[in-house]
Amino acid sequence: MIFVFKTSVKTKKQIKAFKPQIDNILLKGKWNFDLDDCDKILRIESEENVVREIQKLLNIHHFYCEELD
Structure with missing residues (x-):
């Protein structure tokens, strides 16, 4: 499955803060x-539905995260 999220993440440095946790989930x-996109898109390919875990993780790190249709 492919999941696409609109986020408020802006820099690679911010991504590094939670990269190990995403790797652990996935x-x-x-x-x-895609930090060049105006929606700062996070794209995930996973066999499992990880929407809630990813949203919770980014929220814990004080980032907006919304799954797109």
């Missing part, structure tokens, strides 16, 4: 940010 998945 043991078999892939993920990346």
